Amino acid sequence: MTQEKSRKVTIAEVARLAGVGTATAGRVLGGYGYSSEDVRNRVHKSARQLGYKPNQLARSLITGVTKTIGVVAGDIQSPFYSSVLRGIYDISRAEGFGILLTGSDEEPQKEIEAVELLIQKQVDGLIVAPSQLSGAEHLQAFVATGKPLVQIDRIVEGLDTDAVTVDNVTASRRCTAELIAVGHRRIGIVAELEWWQGGNFEDFIAGVLEGSVSSDHLFPSWQRLLGYLQAHLEAGVSVDPALVARVGTYSIDAATAAIASCFRHSAPPTAFFSTDGLMSAALMGVLKAERLSIPQDVSLVCFDDLDWMQFHEPTISAVVQPTREVGETAARLVLDRIADATRPPRVSMLKADLILRGSIQPPANSV
Incomplete structure (x- = not known):
């Protein structure tokens, strides 16, 4: 038949x-x-x-209209981008648009190739998490075509487009301030801090202490370090660079090694702030290996509220990023500019909330 x-x-x-x-x-x-x-x-x-x-x-x-929006995510495997994409998809679909997704793995060359591919697919607009914060000629070239581009999570210096970011500095400053408020003075931080366009790591700390560092064109991890340092300054607490677990290669092994070095210090931290989910996982592994209890031995606050944190015993204090709202806002900005290309660029900075749970208490040696 x-x-x-x-x-x-x-x-x-x-x-x-x-x-x-x-x-x-x-x-x-x-x-x-x-x-x-x-x-x-x-x-x-x-x-x-x-x-x-x-x-x-x-x-x-x-x-000349394909009813598609191109998206270049930094890491398509991460929970952050998964939630952002959900927001982009919901708003785009409601307006009759589809999305074409690709990723950069936070590598400039892969991002260039991804943007070129989406241009070939004739997308009507582009949403991108830039992997470099200066230059970015390929993004400048896309803007020159007259099609809308929205930056998410970070902003390229000199690239005047719509953007959606999270207020990392304020949220991180509050995380650190909560630890300081209960008596901690030896507070560690772990973050991916591979490079800073203004100089080396020591230059960054010196610039923050002098008040000369702006958060506008920093990667989120550096913005979170900035908030950590600002909280120390505001409280009059000195900063020990040895307590900064600086991770160059973004991997759990590199983060584990950096964190472990902090606990080998003659005066180890009594509290720790992790700046994203992978860093939190590495930190939990080190605390387990060192047989350190939360919060009796080490108080803990994490950036990114992962599912397991509210079920861990004790529950973990964490920052909730408005990830879905980031995606929704980015999609609306693209669609608004498709409808009206003449309006001035808008930058939306969204608030991140700190949820206090059971992982913070005064240090054991406090009076």
Whole structure:
């Protein structure tokens, strides 16, 4: 038994049933040019009656609109980007747009290739988490095409576009301040701090102490370090650079080694602040290996509230990022600019909330 192949309805058949010319039917179904309301109603009624499905590729060649938004995520495996993508998808789909997803693995060359691919796919707009915060000629070139670009999570210096970020500095300052408030003075921090465009690590700390470092064009991990340092300054607590577990290669092994070195210090930390989920996992591993209890031996607060943190005993104090809102806001900015390319760029900085649980208490040696 053979199955009869379904025949594709042509635009000429729709035109004939509607009593109009093929060109007129094409304009109505393609959404371009002028046609009277009566003609539009007849064409759409005929299309529905015949089960006509428009050729999206042909339509995009005529209108220059593909109804797609390109997304370049830094790490498509991370919970952060998974939630951001959910927000982008929900808003885009509600407006009849699809998304084309690719990633950079936080590598500039991969990002360049991803953007080139999305340009070839003729996306109507681009949402990207930039992997470099200066230069970025490929993003400048995309903006020059006249199509909208929205930066998320970080902002390239000199790239004047819409953007959505999280207020990492304020949230991290509050995390550290909570630890200081209960008596901690030896507070460790673990973060991916591979490089800073303003100089070396020591230059960054000196700049923060002098008040000359701006958070505008920093990677999130450096912004969180900035908040940590600011909290010390505001409380009049000295900063020991030896308690900064600086991770160069973003891996749990590198983070574990950096954290372990802090606990080998002659005056080890009594509290620790981890700046993302992977760093938190590494920190938990070190505390277990060292047989250190939370919060009796080490108080703990983490950036990114992962599922296990509210079920761990004790529960872990953590910062909740508005990840889905980041995606929703980015999608709205792209769609708004597609509708009106003349408005000034907008930068939306979203608040991150700290949830205090059971992982913070005064240090054991406090009076």
